[in-house]
Every structure is written in structure tokens, then in C-alpha cells.
Amino acid sequence: MAEKPTGRTATSSSIPLWRDVRVLRVAGQILFVLVIAAGIWWLMNNLQTNLDKSGLNIGFRFLGDTAGFPISEGIAYNPTDVNGYAFWVGIVNTLRVAVIGIVLATVIGTVIGVARLSTNWLVRKLATLYVETIRNIPLLVQLFFWYFAVMLTALPLVGDSIRLPGSIFLSRRGLYMPWPVVTESSGVWTWYLVGGVALAVAVYVIRRIQLKRADRPGFPLIWAAVALLGVGIAGWFLTPGSPLAFDIPVLKRFNFEGGMWLSTSFLALIIGLATYTGAFIAEIVRAGIQAVGKGQTEAAKALGLKKGLVLRLVVLPQALRVIIPPVTSQYLNLTKNSSLAILIGYYDLLNVGTTIFNQTGRAVEMILLIMASYMSMSLLTSLVMNIYNRRMKLVER
Amino acid sequence: MRADPPRDTSDQHVDESPPTHPGNSSGWAGGGKNGCAVSKELPPPTERIPVLRWLKQNLFSSWPNAILTLAATALIVAVVYGLGRWALTEARWEVIPANLKLLLVGTYPAGQLWRVWAILYFLGLLTGFAAGRRRGLVRRISLVACAASIALAVLPFPLVTRGWLLGCAGAIAAGYGLGQLAKLARERRWIRRVETTLWILSFPVSLIVLNGVGGFLPVIAGRNQWGFMLNLLGAVVGIGLSLPLGVLLALGRRSKLPAIRIVCTAYIELIRGVPLISLLFMASIMLQLLLPDSFRPDLVIRAMLTITLFSAAYMAENVRGGLQAIPKGQYEAAYAVGLNGALTMILIILPQALRAVIPAIVGQFIALFKDTTLFGFIAILELLNISRSVLGNLEWRGRIFELYVFIGVVFWLLCYSMSYVSRRIEKSLGVGER
Numbered sequence: 001m002a003e004k005p006t007g008r009t010a011t012s013s014s015i016p017l018w019r020d021v022r023v024l025r026v027a028g029q030i031l032f033v034l035v036i037a038a039g040i041w042w043l044m045n046n047l048q049t050n051l052d053k054s055g056l057n058i059g060f061r062f063l064g065d066t067a068g069f070p071i072s073e074g075i076a077y078n079p080t081d082v083n084g085y086a087f088w089v090g091i092v093n094t095l096r097v098a099v100i101g102i103v104l105a106t107v108i109g110t111v112i113g114v115a116r117l118s119t120n121w122l123v124r125k126l127a128t129l130y131v132e133t134i135r136n137i138p139l140l141v142q143l144f145f146w147y148f149a150v151m152l153t154a155l156p157l158v159g160d161s162i163r164l165p166g167s168i169f170l171s172r173r174g175l176y177m178p179w180p181v182v183t184e185s186s187g188v189w190t191w192y193l194v195g196g197v198a199l200a201v202a203v204y205v206i207r208r209i210q211l212k213r214a215d216r217p218g219f220p221l222i223w224a225a226v227a228l229l230g231v232g233i234a235g236w237f238l239t240p241g242s243p244l245a246f247d248i249p250v251l252k253r254f255n256f257e258g259g260m261w262l263s264t265s266f267l268a269l270i271i272g273l274a275t276y277t278g279a280f281i282a283e284i285v286r287a288g289i290q291a292v293g294k295g296q297t298e299a300a301k302a303l304g305l306k307k308g309l310v311l312r313l314v315v316l317p318q319a320l321r322v323i324i325p326p327v328t329s330q331y332l333n334l335t336k337n338s339s340l341a342i343l344i345g346y347y348d349l350l351n352v353g354t355t356i357f358n359q360t361g362r363a364v365e366m367i368l369l370i371m372a373s374y375m376s377m378s379l380l381t382s383l384v385m386n387i388y389n390r391r392m393k394l395v396e397r
Numbered sequence: 398m399r400a401d402p403p404r405d406t407s408d409q410h411v412d413e414s415p416p417t418h419p420g421n422s423s424g425w426a427g428g429g430k431n432g433c434a435v436s437k438e439l440p441p442p443t444e445r446i447p448v449l450r451w452l453k454q455n456l457f458s459s460w461p462n463a464i465l466t467l468a469a470t471a472l473i474v475a476v477v478y479g480l481g482r483w484a485l486t487e488a489r490w491e492v493i494p495a496n497l498k499l500l501l502v503g504t505y506p507a508g509q510l511w512r513v514w515a516i517l518y519f520l521g522l523l524t525g526f527a528a529g530r531r532r533g534l535v536r537r538i539s540l541v542a543c544a545a546s547i548a549l550a551v552l553p554f555p556l557v558t559r560g561w562l563l564g565c566a567g568a569i570a571a572g573y574g575l576g577q578l579a580k581l582a583r584e585r586r587w588i589r590r591v592e593t594t595l596w597i598l599s600f601p602v603s604l605i606v607l608n609g610v611g612g613f614l615p616v617i618a619g620r621n622q623w624g625f626m627l628n629l630l631g632a633v634v635g636i637g638l639s640l641p642l643g644v645l646l647a648l649g650r651r652s653k654l655p656a657i658r659i660v661c662t663a664y665i666e667l668i669r670g671v672p673l674i675s676l677l678f679m680a681s682i683m684l685q686l687l688l689p690d691s692f693r694p695d696l697v698i699r700a701m702l703t704i705t706l707f708s709a710a711y712m713a714e715n716v717r718g719g720l721q722a723i724p725k726g727q728y729e730a731a732y733a734v735g736l737n738g739a740l741t742m743i744l745i746i747l748p749q750a751l752r753a754v755i756p757a758i759v760g761q762f763i764a765l766f767k768d769t770t771l772f773g774f775i776a777i778l779e780l781l782n783i784s785r786s787v788l789g790n791l792e793w794r795g796r797i798f799e800l801y802v803f804i805g806v807v808f809w810l811l812c813y814s815m816s817y818v819s820r821r822i823e824k825s826l827g828v829g830e831r
């Protein structure tokens with residue numbers, strides 16, 4: 001559009017300035033930037049006046065002050081710790097929910113997505129029902145349902161907890177389960193594990209090179225896993241005494257003691273996020289598998305590949321290429337949606353952040369911190385997934 | 398339009414069962430229009446499968462499949478039995494009708510409820526009118542709306558409510574009649590203009606009527622306690638504003654001018670990187686600091702603004718996807734016939750780009766509607782938040798399952814019908830086939 005006129009103006013200066021596209025473009029951009037800058041300046045100016053009025057100034061020194069509020073779960077923390085550390089506890093809690101939620105959602109999504117393509121009519125319809133139900137109800141309603149209705153109303157009191165196999169107890173207080181604890185002989189066993197990992201890596205690399213030379217497919221990862229397991233188990237028996245002991249929860253007078261405790265808000269959050277995101281991932285998985293033409297499978301079979309190899313070498317690489325980008329954004333959505341934790345009382349980073357804000361009145365700083373944390377998580381996840389995506393793309397040819 | 402459905406069905410067949418028609422692909426690529434059309438006139442051979450064989454094929458084709466079927470049946474029986482027993486014997490559904498007004502319109506004064514009905518009637522009239530003038534989807538929508546209001550009127554609501562509901566059906570029917578009459582009119586252009594104007598006007602007028610204007614209608618206090626109406630209003634405002642904003646942002650992101658591109662990209666990525674709830678938090682506490690004392694928009698307006706700005710960033714990415722799908726030839730052809738940049742966009746590119754991404758856009762609408770439940774976070778009593786005040790009532794303590802089931806069903810119905818409508822529009826525009 002603009003190429004022709006600009007070409008002509010390059011030689012003749014007869015076109016007036018206000019009709020010269022090149023000038024107009026630059027002028028328009030300058031104007032745009034000026035308007036944006038003026039808007040930001042106006043906001044900043046208001047901020048300065050308002051802060052001056054209330055006698056506050058921007059600064060992050062308050063992060064070194066004592067937090068003074070409890071956080072009921074997460075890594076070791078005391079109310080006497082500083083605000084900055086409390087915020088870090090919140091970040092770790094968010095990451096914990098995000099990682100566990102992503103793993104569960106992927107499992108659910110894959111199972112349901114495959115079920116939607118099942119040859120079994122009933123299974124197919126059930127999967128469709130699941131997806132259509134979950135996707136069309138707001139996540140917050142589902143979280144409230146899991147937390148207020150299921151966890152806090154339907155579950156029994158701690159006195160008559162539901163006892164699941166393996167000394168797992170579920171009640172309105174949360175979930176108590178056995179958890180491995182370190183004993184004296186753990187150190188020795190750790191060395192066996194380190195050796196096992198080293199051996200596994202070596203086995204993987206060697207096997208991989210072998211396979212590449214022979215130019216045939218195989219499962220180097222399985223060999224590596226066998227090596228690691230073998231060394232680990234051998235080490236377990238060779239170590240004097242049991243390297244790990246299980247701390248089993250026991251019902252005392254008012255509550256359980258020992259073991260691992262997961263709060264009801266954490267459980268509700270995990271269940272809600274995993275089932276919700278799982279429904280979206282299921283649709284992506286289904287679309288991805290359907291995107292691989294049937295001819296591909298047939299061609300692979302015609303070449304004489306076995307069923308497992310058809311899936312691994314032909315269908316999955318092509319399906320994954322379609323699946324990965326949208327699934328990445330679902331993972332990001334899950335991470336961002338974990339901020340709804342604040343409404344069901346789980347101490348994620350937003351909850352801790354707003355608590356610190358309530359204690360210190362530092363609105364601007366806390367919002368900057370919260371936004372920056374979420375932004376960096378988003379960027380990190382998309383970075384990792386982009387690297388993975390690029391690797392999958394190489395399989396193409 | 399006429400030629401589309403058969404092609405569409407054949408497309409689906411290609412998807413589902415390519416091996417049965419080995420000649421299909423060659424016919425697709427090489428066969429001219431004539432050959433294709435003739436073969437498509439013939440209806441596909443339908444096979445009547447006996448029940449038993451259907452069962453064997455679809456449920457018991459192999460041992461693992463049979464086990465799967467039995468397991469699924471057991472699951473269904475258990476869930477249906479449990480749910481059914483609860484819903485029929487234990488649940489006290491009275492909590493819903495007793496609090497229906499609170500849930501749906503919150504503290505909106507009962508004496509002023511006629512305004513809500515008036516808006517509904519107006520919209521019903523318009524929908525009916527559109528249905529009278531056109532066929533297809535809009536007719537089906539108005540039929541469903543009509544049937545729904547009659548069905549609701551059968552339920553044991555107070556008599557006044559039932560009257561209003563029947564009136565709703567009447568309004569749609571009246572609109573339909575008017576629309577049919579309008580078809581007879583000789584000069585139809587001004588009718589279309591009036592209709593479009595009314596649709597556009599219905600948006601601000603509804604807001605004004607609901608809120609009230611000084612002098613004519615008393616302004617209603619407590620705007621942040623209107624229950625489900627706030628969800629609907631938030632969704633309508635958000636949808637209405639975020640789409641144009643999203644289009645502008647998408648165009649900005651694809652702009653050749655670096656300053657505009659950088660600003661738009663930064664905005665989109667920034668908004669998409671953080672959760673909505675943190676933005677709402679910001680709107681609730683930061684706005685006081687960022688705006689002068691004299692200018693303090695109230696909570697509901699802030700929430701709507703936030704959700705619009707949030708949704709626009711996602712909308713922009715959807716629209717950008719559509720813009721990228723438009724081949725360069727379209728631009729070149731438009732310039733060749735003498736359209737300038739703006740007209741090319743408005744007349745040629747955007748209609749195609751938006752059409753291509755209807756599912757994504759409607760998906761974003763649905764997400765926006767669902768996200769209005771987050772308004773509760775900043776002390777707005779929308780449906781989900783106001784249900785907690787019902788639970789706070791001693792009489793209804795512990796009726797939590799009934800309430801959440803009700804809320805879930807309400808959202809489900811609206812979201813599902815939105816996605817249904819989008820699928821129909823997509824089909825009628827023939828997007829899926831290329």
C-alpha cells in the first residue's frame with residue numbers, strides 16, 4: 001500500500017510533509033508514545049500525591065520486618081520469620097499446587113481424552129459427559145463445592161475419620177498419611193542411590209548410542225530405570241538397618257499426630273484444579289490424536305510395525321506436536337487459577353501477599369511482587385515447554 | 398447454503414471412516430464438481446443394525462471392552478442411585494424457591510423488579526422480531542426461550558412471577574408476529590436499520606433502566622448486591638467491550654509500526670501472565686492510589702472494567718490467530734480494487750478472520766462469563782457470593798449441596814447453550830469446510 005508513494009517521494013520532494021506516509025508514520029508513533037507516556041505519568045503523579053498524603057513511600061525494606069502471622073502449611077516457617085520469607089513460603093505453596101495439579105490434570109486429561117475416542121460406546125459417552133459438565137461450570141463454583149460442601153460438610157469429624165488402606169485418614173481436618181522419614185542409615189543408602197543414578201545415565205547413553213548405530217528403535221529409558229531400581233533395591237538390603245522409616249499418623253486425643261498432613265483446602269484445590277484442567281486437556285488430547293490421519297497408522301502397520309511401536313513412533317510424535325502448545329497454555333492456566341486458593345483459605349502466594357499487604361499497607365510493592373512472581377512462573381513454564389516443543393519438532397523429519 | 402450440508406456430511410464421513418472408501422480421496426482431489434455432486438446426491442446406504450449386534454459391536458467387542466462396559470455401568474448405577482436418592486429424599490429443594498429472588502437479583506427492590514422484566518420483554522420482543530424475519534438459528538433460539546419461559550411458568554412460583562413469565566413468552570410471540578408482518582412490508586431497508594439500532598441501543602438502555610436515572614427512575618442503591626444479575630451484566634458488558642478492544646489490540650500487535658506493536662504486545666503478554674484475581678485485587682486497592690480523589694468509580698464498574706481489560710488480551714490473541722490465517726492474496730486483491738488500509742481491514746480481512754476463530758472467541762466469552770464468579774473476591778455479591786449469605790441464614794444452614802447444584806446447573810445451562818450456538822453458527826457459516 002505504502003510502497004509506491006514512498007518510492008516516488010524518495011526522488012521528488014513535491015509531496016507536502018503532512019501527506020508523506022513516512023513522516024506520518026513516525027509522527028503517529030511519536031504521538032502514540034507521548035499519549036501513553038502522558039497517561040503513565042498522570043497515574044504515577046496521582047500515586048505520588050496519594051502516597052505523600054498518607055505518608056508512605058515506596059520501598060521494599062518492609063520485607064525484612066517480622067511477619068507475625070501464621071501459615072498453616074508448607075515448608076518450615078515461624079510467625080517470627082520475616083515478610084520476605086513468608087512470601088517465599090507462599091511461592092513454594094503455589095508451586096506445590098501447580099506441579100501436583102499439572103501431573104494429575106495431565107493424567108486425567110489423557111485418560112479422558114483417549115476414552116472419548118474409545119470404541120466402547122458407553123465409555124465414550126461417559127467421557128463426553130465428564131468434559132461437557134466440568135467445562136461449563138465455573139472453576140470457583142467447583143472449588144467451593146469441593147471445599148465447603150465436600151470437605152467441610154460431607155466428610156466426618158476427625159474422631160471418626162475415614163480410614164483408607166495404608167493408614168491414610170481422611171476427615172474434616174484434612175488427610176493424614178504415612179511419610180518416610182530419614183534414619184541414621186539413610187546417608188549410606190543415599191550413596192547407593194547416587195551410584196544408581198550415575199549407572200542409569202551411563203546405561204542410557206550407551207544403549208542410545210548402540211541403538212543409533214544399529215539404526216533401530218528401542219527403549220533406553222527402561223534399561224536405565226531397571227539399572228537405577230536394581231542398585232536402589234540392592235543398596236536397601238546391603239545397608240545396615242532400614243534406610244527409611246515410615247512415620248505413621250496415630251489418632252491422639254484431639255487430632256492425629258505424626259505422618260504427613262494435607263489440609264482440606266489443599267485437597268479441594270488439587271481436586272478442583274486437576275479435574276477442571278483435565279477436562280480441557282482431554283479435548284486437546286482428543287483433537288491431537290484425531291489430527292493424525294488414519295492412513296498414518298495403516299501405513300505403519302503395513303510396514304510391519306507392532307502396535308506399541310506404531311503408537312510410539314508414528315502416532316504419538318505427530319499427535320504431540322499438535323497437543324503440546326495448547327497443553328502448555330492449559331498448564332499456565334492451572335498455575336494462574338491456583339490463585340483462587342485465597343478464596344478457600346490455602347496459603348498460596350496471592351493469599352500470603354494480600355496478608356502481608358493487610359499487615360503492612362504496602363499495596364504497590366506487594367502487587368508488583370505478586371505480578372512479578374506470576375509473570376516469572378508463566379515465562380519459566382513456557383520456556384521449558386518451548387524447549388520440549390522444539391525437541392518434538394525435530395522428530396518431524 | 399443449499400449445497401453446503403451434503404458436502405459437510407461427506408466431510409465427516411471422510412473423518413470417520415476413510416478405509417471404507419478407498420476411492421474417496423482420489424475423487425476428492427481429481428473429480429470435478431459434477432462428478433462429486435452426482436455421487437453426493439445419493440443418500441449413503443443406511444444399515445439397520447439389530448440391537449444385539451449393536452451391543453456386541455459397541456459394548457462387548459472384546460474381553461477388555463466387556464469389562465470396561467461392566468465397570469462403566471456399575472459406576473453409572475452407583476452415581477445415579479446415590480444422586481437420585483439424595484435428590485429425591487434428602488435434599489430440601491425449598492431452599493431454592495425460597496431464596497430465588499435473592500439469588501437472581503439480590504437486593505434489587507421488589508417494587509422495582511418491573512424494570513428487569515421490562516428489559517427481558519424488550520429483548521424478547523427483539524428476538525422474536527428477528528425470528529419472524531429470518532429462519533434458522535435465531536428462530537430456534539426464540540422458540541427455546543419461549544418454551545423455557547412457559548415451562549418455568551408451570552413451576553410453583555408466586556402467581557405474579559408466573560404471570561410475568563407467561564408475558565415473556567407472549568412478548569417473544571408478539572415480536573414474531575411483528576417480524577412476519579415486517580416481511581410483507583415493501584420498503585424493508587428501514588426496518589432492518591430500526592432493528593439494528595434497537596439491538597445496539599438495548600445495551601446502554603438496559604443498563605440505564607436497571608440503574609435508574611436521576612429524575613425519571615430512582616437510582617437503586619447497593620449496585621454490588623444484585624446476585625446473578627451481576628454475573629449476567631458483567632458478562633454482557635465484558636463481551637460487548639472486550640471484543641472490539643481485542644480486535645484493536647490484535648491489529649496493534651500485527652502493526653508494522655514498532656511503537657504500537659511493542660506497546661500492544663507488552664500489554665497482551667503482561668495481562669496474560671497474571672491471574673484475573675490478582676488484577677481484581679489491584680482494581681480494588683490500587684485504583685485508589687492511581688486515581689485522583691475526585692474520581693472514584695464504584696466497585697461494580699471497576700470489576701467490569703477489569704474483566705474487560707483482562708478478557709481483551711485473550712481475545713486479541715484469538716483474533717490474531719484468525720488474522721494469521723488470512724492469505725496475503727486477500728490483502729493484495731483488496732488493494733488492487735482500490736481499498737485503503739482501513740477499509741481492507743473492515744470489509745475484507747476482519748470478517749474472514751473473525752469467522753475463522755468463532756469457536757475460540759465464543760470460548761473466551763464462556764470463560765469470561767464463568768470468571769464473573771470471581772467478582773465475589775472484591776466484596777461484590779454475585780450469585781456465588783450471595784449464596785453464602787443464604788447459608789448464613791439459620792433456617793437454611795447446611796443446604797450447601799442444593800445451592801451449589803443449583804448454581805452449577807444455572808451456569809452449565811447458559812455456558813452450554815453458548816457453545817451450542819457457536820457450533821451452529823460455525824456450521825451455518827461453513828467454517829469447518831475448506
